Amino acid sequence: MDKFFSVADIDDLDTVVQEALSLKANPYNWRELGKNRTLGLVFLNPSLRTRLSTQKAAMSLGMDVMVINMDKEGWALETQDGVIMNGTTVEHIREAAAVMGEYCDILGLRSFPSLKDKVADYTEELFNKFVKFCRVPVVSLESATRHPLQSLTDLITITEHKKVAKPKVVLAWAPHVKALPQAVPNSFSEWMCKAQEQGLVDYTIAHPAGYELSEEFTTGADIVNDLDEALEKADFVYIKNWSSYKEYGQVYPVQGDWLMTNQKLGLTNDAKVMHCLPVRRDLELSSEILDGPNSLVIKEAGNRVWAAQVVLKRMLENLKK
Amino acid sequence: MDKFFSVADIDDLDTVVQEALSLKANPYNWRELGKNRTLGLVFLNPSLRTRLSTQKAAMSLGMDVMVINMDKEGWALETQDGVIMNGTTVEHIREAAAVMGEYCDILGLRSFPSLKDKVADYTEELFNKFVKFCRVPVVSLESATRHPLQSLTDLITITEHKKVAKPKVVLAWAPHVKALPQAVPNSFSEWMCKAQEQGLVDYTIAHPAGYELSEEFTTGADIVNDLDEALEKADFVYIKNWSSYKEYGQVYPVQGDWLMTNQKLGLTNDAKVMHCLPVRRDLELSSEILDGPNSLVIKEAGNRVWAAQVVLKRMLENLKK
Amino acid sequence: MDKFFSVADIDDLDTVVQEALSLKANPYNWRELGKNRTLGLVFLNPSLRTRLSTQKAAMSLGMDVMVINMDKEGWALETQDGVIMNGTTVEHIREAAAVMGEYCDILGLRSFPSLKDKVADYTEELFNKFVKFCRVPVVSLESATRHPLQSLTDLITITEHKKVAKPKVVLAWAPHVKALPQAVPNSFSEWMCKAQEQGLVDYTIAHPAGYELSEEFTTGADIVNDLDEALEKADFVYIKNWSSYKEYGQVYPVQGDWLMTNQKLGLTNDAKVMHCLPVRRDLELSSEILDGPNSLVIKEAGNRVWAAQVVLKRMLENLKK
Numbered sequence: 002m003d004k005f006f007s008v009a010d011i012d013d014l015d016t017v018v019q020e021a022l023s024l025k026a027n028p029y030n031w032r033e034l035g036k037n038r039t040l041g042l043v044f045l046n047p048s049l050r051t052r053l054s055t056q057k058a059a060m061s062l063g064m065d066v067m068v069i070n071m072d073k074e075g076w077a078l079e080t081q082d083g084v085i086m087n088g089t090t091v092e093h094i095r096e097a098a099a100v101m102g103e104y105c106d107i108l109g110l111r112s113f114p115s116l117k118d119k120v121a122d123y124t125e126e127l128f129n130k131f132v133k134f135c136r137v138p139v140v141s142l143e144s145a146t147r148h149p150l151q152s153l154t155d156l157i158t159i160t161e162h163k164k165v166a167k168p169k170v171v172l173a174w175a176p177h178v179k180a181l182p183q184a185v186p187n188s189f190s191e192w193m194c195k196a197q198e199q200g201l202v203d204y205t206i207a208h209p210a211g212y213e214l215s216e217e218f219t220t221g222a223d224i225v226n227d228l229d230e231a232l233e234k235a236d237f238v239y240i241k242n243w244s245s246y247k248e249y250g251q252v253y254p255v256q257g258d259w260l261m262t263n264q265k266l267g268l269t270n271d272a273k274v275m276h277c278l279p280v281r282r283d284l285e286l287s288s289e290i291l292d293g294p295n296s297l298v299i300k301e302a303g304n305r306v307w308a309a310q311v312v313l314k315r316m317l318e319n320l321k322k
Numbered sequence: 323m324d325k326f327f328s329v330a331d332i333d334d335l336d337t338v339v340q341e342a343l344s345l346k347a348n349p350y351n352w353r354e355l356g357k358n359r360t361l362g363l364v365f366l367n368p369s370l371r372t373r374l375s376t377q378k379a380a381m382s383l384g385m386d387v388m389v390i391n392m393d394k395e396g397w398a399l400e401t402q403d404g405v406i407m408n409g410t411t412v413e414h415i416r417e418a419a420a421v422m423g424e425y426c427d428i429l430g431l432r433s434f435p436s437l438k439d440k441v442a443d444y445t446e447e448l449f450n451k452f453v454k455f456c457r458v459p460v461v462s463l464e465s466a467t468r469h470p471l472q473s474l475t476d477l478i479t480i481t482e483h484k485k486v487a488k489p490k491v492v493l494a495w496a497p498h499v500k501a502l503p504q505a506v507p508n509s510f511s512e513w514m515c516k517a518q519e520q521g522l523v524d525y526t527i528a529h530p531a532g533y534e535l536s537e538e539f540t541t542g543a544d545i546v547n548d549l550d551e552a553l554e555k556a557d558f559v560y561i562k563n564w565s566s567y568k569e570y571g572q573v574y575p576v577q578g579d580w581l582m583t584n585q586k587l588g589l590t591n592d593a594k595v596m597h598c599l600p601v602r603r604d605l606e607l608s609s610e611i612l613d614g615p616n617s618l619v620i621k622e623a624g625n626r627v628w629a630a631q632v633v634l635k636r637m638l639e640n641l642k643k
Numbered sequence: 644m645d646k647f648f649s650v651a652d653i654d655d656l657d658t659v660v661q662e663a664l665s666l667k668a669n670p671y672n673w674r675e676l677g678k679n680r681t682l683g684l685v686f687l688n689p690s691l692r693t694r695l696s697t698q699k700a701a702m703s704l705g706m707d708v709m710v711i712n713m714d715k716e717g718w719a720l721e722t723q724d725g726v727i728m729n730g731t732t733v734e735h736i737r738e739a740a741a742v743m744g745e746y747c748d749i750l751g752l753r754s755f756p757s758l759k760d761k762v763a764d765y766t767e768e769l770f771n772k773f774v775k776f777c778r779v780p781v782v783s784l785e786s787a788t789r790h791p792l793q794s795l796t797d798l799i800t801i802t803e804h805k806k807v808a809k810p811k812v813v814l815a816w817a818p819h820v821k822a823l824p825q826a827v828p829n830s831f832s833e834w835m836c837k838a839q840e841q842g843l844v845d846y847t848i849a850h851p852a853g854y855e856l857s858e859e860f861t862t863g864a865d866i867v868n869d870l871d872e873a874l875e876k877a878d879f880v881y882i883k884n885w886s887s888y889k890e891y892g893q894v895y896p897v898q899g900d901w902l903m904t905n906q907k908l909g910l911t912n913d914a915k916v917m918h919c920l921p922v923r924r925d926l927e928l929s930s931e932i933l934d935g936p937n938s939l940v941i942k943e944a945g946n947r948v949w950a951a952q953v954v955l956k957r958m959l960e961n962l963k964k
Contacts, residue, residue: 028358029358037670037671037703039699039702041695047397049390049392049397049413049418049421050421053362053388053390053421053422053425053426054425056388057360057386057388057425057426060360060386061358061386065699065702065703067695067698067699069691069695073394073715076689076691079924082930083930084924084925085924085925085926086923086924086925086926087820087923087926088820091921091923092691092920092921092922093922093924095933095934096920096921096922096933096940096941096944097691097921099941099944100691100692100695100920100941100944100945101695103941103942103944103945103948104695104696104699104945104948105695105699178408178409278413278417278421279412279413279417279418280413280414280417281407281408281412282400282405282406282407282414283405283406283407284406284407284408288403288404291416291417292416298417299417299420299421299424300424302417302420302421302424303421303424303425306424306425349679350679368718370711370713370718370734370739370742371742374683374709374711374742374743374746374747375746377709378681378707378709378746378747381681381707382679382707394715499729499730599734599738599742600733600734600738600739601734601735601738602728602729602733603721603726603727603728603735604726604727604728605727605728605729609724609725612737612738613737619738620738620741620742620745621745623738623741623742623745624742624745624746627745627746
């Protein structure tokens with residue numbers, strides 16, 4: 002594996018999930034694999050879970066880890082070619098990425114979308130340039146349009162907790178106070194659509210009109226605007242806010258009640274509730290659910306380690322010795 | 323040891339001090355004990371000595387260490403229950419602590435008091451919620467009312483440098499330009515009062531009227547408002563500023579000269595001078611003392627490592643293997 | 644080696660370069676040397692390459708590494724003696740350096756010049772005080788007047804890529820939008836002047852009138868104000884901006900075109916082009932050069948690891964076991 006950016010970088014989903022679960026059972030069996038290998042984690046935006054879980058996964062594999070918080074250090078990168086750099090950007094991504102590639106065997110990159118320039122965001126300009134110029138394997142720590150370590154985590158968590166061979170999984174839009182990226186729902190959807198193709202889940206998306214995701218991520222999903230309808234017989238409900246894709250980055254007033262509560266949970270098949278965190282309590286998801294027996298959110302966050310570890314393990318195995 | 327928060331978490335003071343001194347003599351004998359164990363150091367406030375000494379102690383025990391500077395990353399935590407999170411806090415402490423507990427075998431937490439809400443500060447609301455929700459052993463890196471790693475360090479330093487079996491130890495208030503917490507003097511006092519009970523020291527506190535500490539920390543101490551009287555026959559003088567407990571967080575003008583100088587040192591039994599650092603030179607403590615033979619402040623700061631190491635060692639030994 | 648601050652800390656330049664190249668060939672042969680040794684990297688100013696390359700070098704030597712970003716943490720140091728610390732500085736360098744020396748076997752320090760107080764900058768007041776008070780070996784991560792790890796890197800890079808025994812090396816001033824320190828050109832010059840003495844290079848400096856460097860760094864160099872003249876028969880061209888030394892920290896309008904381009908490269912002996920990075924594209928150095936076959940800037944940045952590693956290796960060997 003030279004890049005971990007989307008579900009397309011994984012062939013057989015269940016195989017990678019089983020490998021992750023074997024790492025969860027024996028996390029430290031591979032300390033020799035990462036010896037004398039360095040992981041650089043580059044953050045252009047803040048991170049809590051992603052940084053900690055990936056750092057932990059790499060250390061458990063015996064790797065040395067360096068964290069680079071470029072957002073905190075005012076190290077503004079130029080991404081455009083052909084500009085005379087006489088302004089506020091201090092270094093071009095061509096040099097910055099190449100230099101970090103000199104110091105690291107594998108790099109991770111986190112970069113949020115602008116939510117203003119749809120084309121730049123959806124062509125993944127920054128991530129792709131970073132991959133091109135750094136010349137080492139790159140794992141996405143969330144990019145403009147995807148958060149693949151989260152989605153792999155979610156599939157691991159569903160696999161661990163499913164009670165039927167092919168559970169019904171529902172992605173449900175929820176309110177928020179800010180305009181959030183589509184990265185998590187895009188990514189979850191492309192993983193669930195592929196999981197559906199491979200016979201692992203049935204996948205439904207529920208959101209208010211106007212919040213349609215880009216079709217490239219949702220092909221095969223059942224898409225409805227009625228939350229109650231979606232929840233019927235659901236085995237897993239995945240709660241997440243996102244801003245509009247069509248009117249890019251906009252937030253509309255919505256009709257109806259999209260806050261997930263125990264009452265709504267009564268419509269499901271005693272569904273487990275998931276969220277990528279951080280969650281706004283009683284705005285996206287009720288406290289009664291989060292503190293109750295149906296919530297998987299902490300276990301889900303814990304599983305971030307095994308998603309990161311299986312990806313790094315595959316990348317390490319692929320490195321030329 | 324499941325928690326290191328106050329002197330109540332240690333039974334026999336001299337035993338833990340001797341164990342710390344044996345680690346100082348042989349710091350790297352326990353590299354296997356911490357192997358495949360991760361320490362997370364969570365800072366809601368800045369730290370220099372505490373971070374470095376605890377990180378060093380953990381690495382010497384073979385642990386992997388992750389530092390989480392939540393104060394620098396704008397990751398504002400919600401600590402109240404029952405609020406709809408539609409404001410500026412991005413994550414509830416229930417989730418944040420639980421998630422960090424998923425990634426770490428032991429956590430450290432630094433959190434300063436508000437100095438505004440006495441009840442919230444003195445019930446240690448934040449620290450206690452963190453302990454409750456993270457579900458792994460927690461070592462205080464200074465909380466609203468205590469700084470136990472500093473106090474254990476101080477007892478180690480007194481033990482190393484005492485010339486008599488039961489030295490006279492004086493905590494002396496000193497001026498400052500800012501309103502500082504009571505955590506260090508509270509904590510030093512509860513450790514010295516217990517040390518006095520166990521026959522290790524005689525303990526006196528000197529401060530201007532109005533700067534009384536909460537009685538829960540000072541039972542058994544000799545408390546005076548006359549610095550010269552307190553210094554008589556002192557073997558150790560511990561200099562520290564704090565703001566008022568009674569008029570919570572306030573700073574009063576004081577009468578008399580509370581700056582510690584060589585002249586005042588002449589009243590003592592050639593006392594050694596201690597301070598937890600950072601120290602304001604010639605405001606709290608004169609340069610002539612800091613640069614002279616009676617100062618222990620650098621050795622004291624160095625001993626922070628062994629306090630942290632003995633606490634982490636005991637926690638590691640207590641973890642289910 | 645107790646200090647790495649200037650070229651005076653190295654006797655035979657080619658010997659240290661060959662040792663660095665042997666580490667590049669076998670980076671992990673010395674993992675035992677740094678075991679149970681801690682490196683503290685103290686930054687009073689931002690760093691990307693220096694932090695990553697030094698951290699990587701130390702980890703490859705088996706050291707534990709602690710990074711201390713004092714600039715980000717608002718931990719303002721007092722450097723003057725005899726002042727009553729009742730202002731904004733929270734700790735004196737006497738205590739801060741001494742404490743960090745308690746926790747680390749070797750320290751690195753980065754500190755930029757004020758560009759306002761020429762005497763304080765050029766007497767290296769801060770660096771020297773830090774060395775004095777911390778009492779452990781110190782490696783400069785760039786100080787007010789020098790950047791020795793960069794200069795050693797540059798000599799390594801020239802040695803690797805030279806096609807003749809004694810190549811002609813030209814330092815060429817280039818435009819910038821900000822007033823930059825003289826540290827990199829000073830340091831490069833003192834290393835190249837010594838290399839010239841030891842028969843390794845011929846050294847020329849080209850800059851506009853008014854941008855003369857301090858003579859203590861340039862003795863023996865051929866200094867010209869005509870870039871075209873300097874470039875003739877050059878084997879290596881080192882591009883760098885700096886502000887005036889004479890009119891300290893000032894920036895003048897310059898006559899002529901000092902942007903390095905392929906056209907100017909045509910005047911050379913197919914020279915390789917170097918820059919310490921970050922580089923302002925098409926202001927200091929044209930994109931066509933940076934993206935073309937004559938640029939060494941990425942390989943040069945990569946070589947930072949081996950410069951740091953050879954210096955740390957020598958310091959570790961010198962530590963009392």
